Amino acid sequence: MSVFFVTGAIFVIATAISAVSNIVGLFTGSATRVFAEFAGTPAQAPIGPDGANVIVELDSAYLLADRLPFASVVALVLEQAVVVTAVATVVTALLLVMWSILRGRVFGRRNTSLIGTAATAGFAGVALAPFFGNMGANGAFATISGGDFDNVILSANLVQVFGIAFLGALGTTVFMVGDRLQRDTEGLV
Known part of the structure; x- marks a missing residue:
């Protein structure tokens, strides 16, 4: 179990370092790198014989914007904060x-609340991070294209969203039922 505690701490620290790095990148003098999703946009890539350009269909790419609107910068900072x-x-x-659980208390209101909190936070993160990322990408699109390219795509991984919602609801229900059964059977054994 100690491996999970150490791994969890490392994961949180790595996520925070990555977020700070991404936020600092927004305020440096170089071009800002913004992740963007495309809807079947044709592009040329030098992947043909001898590096010849070939038409490909873009699904996603990183945009390099020299400047971003203030609202986009705020949205990209919020994206990192949400993550x-x-x-x-x-x-x-x-x-x-x-x-x-290691201390011998599996079912209880505290654990039920903690499972519900984890599920809610996971669901909010998976839903809100792409929303703010899309806002930032829209600003990058507008800056680069002068407002001529309209590529508003808001996407969230539906498998993740429904998976987290399902597992969160299941986990919370299991802990609620377990807590109720434990209270009902106390003193019987």
């Missing part, structure tokens, strides 16, 4: 549940 907050909350809540 760090979600990861830290999920990891902390699940590690607290594990700690409680």
